[in-house]
């Protein structure tokens with residue numbers, strides 16, 4: 001009998017996707033903690049707050065009211081109506097309820113969008129640094145991610161001409177994520193106008209606009225590219241409840257896009273996972289229409305922590321940092337330390353830096369390479385002020401010791 005190896009049974013599709021560096025770093029940090037080491041993890045991509053009380057209460061009530069059955073695949077009528085009104089009032093986006101599809105998180109909405117529009121060989125433009133999940137999902141669908149780079153000196157926003165130069169006759173989608181994970185960068189209205197002008201020149205090009213951090217902004221107004229003239233039919237807007245309402249574990253996201261695309265996305269979701277959780281959709285109506293005091297309190301708290309992190313990082317010689325106008329991430333450029341040594345350790349790239357900071361200085365961060373950027377680190381400031389202060393002391397001491 002020939003020997004059987006289950007590892008040989010894996011599809012090419014899964015082999016195309018690497019395990020996310022964030023998961024790897026968080027795992028290493030956990031391992032060190034389990035060995036009794038006093039590790040501070042700044043790897044987390046989620047709010048450190050619990051979901052506001054009135055939203056939790058609404059979920060309990062909905063459960064007790066019997067919303068424990070399958071929901072319609074594209075979502076329940078009342079939340080879609082509430083979102084259609086929210087998108088108009090807050091984002092100046094005209095999407096009818098039938099153009100909105102509720103999902104199990106913005107990540108699923110992105111997956112639905114890719115599988116609804118991308119055939120093998122089609123190209124999708126990602127602007128580096130970008131949220132790493134995009135790349136894996138595109139590859140799983142047989143699409144080809146085309147990476148457009150931008151540097152810290154550009155605020156991690158490539159000029160429109162560089163995006164234009166990456167477009168070929170195979171390009172179907174351009175992904176915009178503003179505010180951006182990991183850089184915190186936000187595109188201004190006029191920058192988005194320049195990008196829209198390019199998109200409109202190409203008859204087969206659409207935009208996915210991932211706006212999940214829209215409520216976590218500090219210095220600039222969030223602007224939706226789909227609200228620009230002629231862009232509504234070119235834009236799939238993706239958003240969700242995870243970040244702004246501190247609802248990561250609830251798994252509720254949504255997309256809004258032209259009716260035929262929305263219908264195809266619903267079809268994808270129907271094939272893969274069916275409708276989003278019914279009582280969570282009910283609770284999300286309370287999130288949308290209820291008091292927003294908690295959302296504002298959380299934003300203020302991120303702002304204080306952002307300021308703390310930025311001033312500590314800026315005081316370190318050799319770090320170059322753009323103050324993030326949104327999100328809860330700082331993305332300092334640490335390339336001036338490459339080639340330097342401390343004891344027996346030589347830091348050649350951002351992965352070395354991350355591993356060294358974790359193993360020798362007990363602070364876990366995520367290397368920029370996890371986001372298509374080789375010169376930076378992502379530091380999440382969704383951590384307690386005490387932890388942040390201690391972690392920044394450690395990072396400062398560590399970097400100052402490199403020569």
Ligand SMILES: Cc1ncc(COP(=O)(O)O)c(C=O)c1O
Nearest residue numbers: 045105106107131181240242253
């Ligand atoms: C840019 C971006 N989009 C989407 C998501 C996922 O959101 P959800 O929890 O709704 O799937 C994340 C989570 O880290 C993110 O950073």
